[in-house]
Amino acid sequence: MHGGGLFVKHDNKQVIKNVALGLFGQKGYEDTSLAEIAKEVGIKKPSIYNHFRSKEDLFAEVIEDLIVSEVKAYRMTEEKMNQMEPLKNIRILFDLFCQRLMTTKEALLWKRVTFFPPEPFKDLIQEQFIHFEEVTTSILVSVYRAGADQGLFQCISEDEFVASFLCLVDGVFLEHHYYTEEIFQQRIESAWKVYALAISSRKGE
The missing domain is CATH 1.10.357.10 (Tetracycline Repressor, domain 2)
Structure with a gap:
């Protein structure tokens, strides 16, 4: 069970990066918010901080x-x-x-x-x-x-x-x-x- 949780956590991190890649490319770094990225991924914004310290880190x-x-x-x-x-x-x-x-x-x-x-x-x-x-x-x-x-x-x-x-x-x-x-x-x-x-x-x- 614990191992499955780790897999999901790792998978979510990659999904976040994939979505961020697209949005950063379309809108630029300054005009892309973590809230937009979270919405596109289908998670709450605070969940991003489980994987990244900040938008800069992402x-x-x-x-x-x-x-x-x-x-x-x-x-x-x-x-x-x-x-x-x-x-x-x-x-x-x-x-x-x-x-x-x-x-x-x-x-x-x-x-x-x-x-x-x-x-x-x-x-x-x-x-x-x-x-x-x-x-x-x-x-x-x-x-x-x-x-x-x-x-x-x-x-x-x-x-x-x-x-x-x-x-x-x-x-x-x-x-x-x-x-x-x-x-x-x-x-x-x-x-x-x-x-x-x-x-x-x-x-x-």
Whole structure:
């Protein structure tokens, strides 16, 4: 009986975080109240304090979980890559970024905290973002080295390669705000076509 209670308590904590993730993404940190979160979960507001000391504590955990989720997605994708197809691997990473950008509620919160980070959490968000970028950079460098060793990529530095890819996805990140889904997909394909041509050596064509 006691063990069942612990399970319910743990489960409620995750439900609270899932609901908070959605509301923080839709309304922002400042405009989301614990009362709203509790109502959405179907519990009383004081019950939230069984799991979190404050709204600040809840938001911090949500942000940390967000980064863990993103890192996991990229690591799982990395494990499935074929090192003999480096350009295809870059496209896989590009598609993963676009897919998560367009289809997850995590993406909504990611966008909001990127453009409008709540003042008390600027350092935490920057710290988590740097961690995520370090992970994605290590994957990109690994892919680039495989392609460079096979003579498939232009002779540029690893830093230049990483910077070019991040600029590409940053552009996609911004454009998703402004275009219909059909136009956005067309622009994704156009951007990728030019990018792939730019980084490929003649041997890789």
